[in-house]
Amino acid sequence: MRLVYQIKGEAGKERRRPRDSQFIMFTLPKKESRAPTTCLGLDTNYGDGLERECSRKPDQKLPEHYGVGDPTPTFSSDSSHLSSRGRISKWFWDSAEEGYRTYHMDEYDEDKNPNGIINLGTSENKLCFDLLSSRLSQSDMLQVKPSLLQYPDWRGHLFLREEVARFLSFYCRSPAPLKPENVVVLNGCASLFSALATVLCEVGEAFLIPAPYYGAITQHVYLYGNVRLVYVYLDSEVTGLDTRPFQLTVEKLEVALQGANAEGVKVKGLILINPQNPLGDIYSPGELREYLEFAKRHELHVVVDEVYMLSVFEKSLGYRSVLSLERLPDPQRTHVMWATSKDFGMSGLRFGTLYTENRDVATAVASLCRYHGLSGLVQHQVAQLLQDRDWINQVYLPENHARLKAAHAYVSGELRALGVPFLSRGAGFFVWADLRKVVQYLPEATFEEERLLWRRFLDNKVLLSFGKAFECKEPGWFRLVFSDKAHRLCLGMQRIRQVLTGTPSPGARGWRPPTRRDPSRAAVAPALRYEPVTERGAEREAAVAEVSAARKGQRVRRRGLGPPRAAGKARAVRRPEGCGRRPTPLGRSRPFTSRERFDSRTAFPFFTWPAPHWVPTCLPAHCSSCSFLSHPPPSGDLLPPTGVSCARGSAGACGIPDSAGRRGQDSVPCAPPPREEDQVVKVAQGALAPAST
Incomplete structure (x- = not known):
């Protein structure tokens, strides 16, 4: 966040800085004899990141890289009781904390406010409260000595x-x-x-x-x-x-x-x-x-x-x-x-x-x-x-790292499935996603469009952080925090998908549940993905999704996908373009051939793109099986811990077989990948259950 000002010289002409400046400063307010300058505000497009945008619009002037001005007039109209420093402090709060204040006024609660805002914008680790609560409640933490009160x-x-x-x-x-x-x-x-x-x-x-x-x-x-x-x-x-x-x-x-x-x-x-x-x-x-x-x-x-x-x-x-x-x-x-x-x-x-x-x-x-x-x-x-080095090394850090890794794997898979590139890193609680690469999400690479997209996320009850808040010079980047409980993270990713795919949220204005007589309504249902049959994917999780307003066992006819099967059977929705399958003239889909598939890993080695396998299918509405994983991991890999396990049970109770081929008693049997002719999938009903932590 910064204040940027255009500096007016004699005759009202703007004094422009060189275009090759590689830095920009947060300006210090100072008194000047010239007339008050104009504040461009936080939402204005400026900085080196817009040079390409301005080159497409020759009549648009390059924004200021930086400037110096007096911000006092900007805040004087509605803050007459504050000093200039107080007005600046108030302005920081009003502008920078907008999303955070909105979140606290409508915070998500599974029981009291299930349609509230899910916060995936504030970098907090919410995965290990059970461990911390247990440790902080022990007797050695509750001692009160006289010196502690002085x-x-x-x-x-x-x-x-x-x-x-x-x-x-x-x-x-x-x-x-x-x-x-x-x-x-x-x-x-x-x-x-x-x-x-x-x-x-x-x-x-x-x-x-x-x-x-x-x-x-x-x-x-x-x-x-x-x-x-x-x-x-x-x-x-x-x-x-x-x-x-x-x-x-x-x-x-x-x-x-x-x-x-x-x-x-x-x-x-x-x-x-x-x-x-x-x-x-x-x-x-x-x-x-x-x-x-x-x-x-x-x-x-x-x-x-x-x-x-x-x-x-x-x-x-x-x-x-x-x-x-x-x-x-x-x-x-x-x-x-x-x-x-x-x-x-x-x-x-x-x-x-x-x-x-x-x-x-x-x-x-x-x-x-x-x-x-x-x-x-x-x-x-x-x-x-x-x-307490033993507790930190043997209990907290291993479990915390395992839960962070599992949550990161889930969010990474969701972004791959959406075709959103992002920096693939293994530290912190967040991923840095580039929505510019998906043109339909961010039609114009401007900071104004970036903020409008952020507002659409917030209106869809999920809070993210946009790149401008981090002084990224390229519009279109967003930070997504994944260190949250499984049920909140899954629901948050569902709401993100609804914004990026143009699907309204259940309960939002204009949303209607699909019916047999109106197949066009089926487009509002979240797309159910499945992986193509691969050599490494012999089994997959049972494809489960939830459409909040749809009736249980409802049959949905979709033009070109063949007749609906009886209630209780499965229906499959064609995968989005670029996710491993392509549509055919008959309305069905088939895997891409080796010549047709775009080798994104060669062209963009630093970003993570959609892959034909190992894509999580644990949908936001229902974590059906093992924590955020869609295929059994290779031998020796660390399974996700119970702290971020699915809503139905721990990792040991899910449908992934152990080394002896056995499954847990409470597991959900893994179904084979859907066949090409199976064009109908059951949409399972069921409320979100909290994770075990």
Whole structure:
């Protein structure tokens, strides 16, 4: 989020910046003698990402890359009781929190509000509440000592700082034990960003930050410290020396730094998020050292946010903390933060910690703990949790990673089936999906269309985060959070599919259940997918879907698909184009041949596209069998844990056979793949049942 202004010169002529600027700044309001400037607002199309759009419309001027203006007139009309800073704070809340406020006014509840909004936009881990609730309810968490009810050391109680130092030394794999005197604890990373911006920068100075990035950092560093951000734009296209999309290089940092200096903006530091939010990227040790050496050359502070360091569920990625590096290039200017909100799914507990070798920085940040400190009871609970290494290593982390991996596999399969490309990563709680590639979803690559699509998702009762909120310069990207309970995640993906396929939600205006006499109504039913017969797919889950307003056992005649079978039989809907099958002149479908199939993995090696097998068929309305998987995994693969199992039972009770070929007693027998002549499928009724966690 940022404020962008057009600057008017003499005679009202616009002063334009060069087109080759690779950065854009969040502007600091200042008083000027010229007339008030015009605020373009959050929804306006601007930035390097629109150069292609403007080239298609020669009469449209290129938007401003950045600008400086006084935002006070924008907020003065309806906020007469607030100062200019208060009006800016209110504007941030009104604009940035629109979707979040709407969600809280109509929050989904399986029993009380089943038609409420499902939040797949806020990055929270909701998969392991059962584990956390059990651990936090034990007797060692409930002790109250007199010292916990008194004013603590503003850095935090010594017992907590010692435990944090041991915890970070172990999980960050530091070469030497970290020192408790270098640890400061606050109530979350938001307060840490605010405090660091205040103590490291003067008013009007700036941080470099790769974009897209976690957009709330703009508020963290600006509202209190009046510190700007210089965005280092990353491209989705692999160009030059890049080896992957959205790759950060030292050359891009140099260009942004030189551009900021040329504009008279002093850059004091660099902000890195590792693993990255919203991309899910992980910086290698070599890349981290290059960034740190770049910062040392220019005498910049480096703030590294490692809040997702224990949420890397793909072990092959080999995550390394910056604290694990031998001989940091500039340890006095390297500051690392971590919190329990993501890795331990406790965003409401409000705990964050800073580790820095710079004692002056630690002392200055600690002085602000008067406003951002932790209660003694919370400090005691966090210390008890962090010191329980056996529970963390043997219970929580393995189960959490397994559940994240299963949920990620399900969402990945749903996006593949829809033909939506996305960055395939193994860290964090989200996927970064590109809806530009599916033209019918986003007809024009503009930020206005992106926001309209976001609004359509919200109207269909699912909350996502659009790319503009992360300062992505290319419109059409969305962040989708998958770390939610199975029944909510399935229902949320169903609502996403309804928006992308143009299918209204049951209960929405204009929606009618299909009938035999009106086959055109059948188009509103969610398409039931099935996989083509492949060598690897000998069996598949029973194809189950739910149409909320359709009657049980109802027969639906669809033109060109043959006569309907008797109630209780199966009907199959033709797969969407590009999902492994193609229609024939007779209205049926057949598999693509090797010459007809588009080799997307060669053309787009970094994105995940529809595959002819291993596509989850666990539909949003009914998780029928094993957690998010459509085929038995190969031997040795980790099965999804019971925490994200299907609504009917645990993974062991679903229809997937064990090594001896046996099935659970409560399992649903897996049906063979539908034949070409079987054009009718049973639409099973049944309410969503909550997952076991």
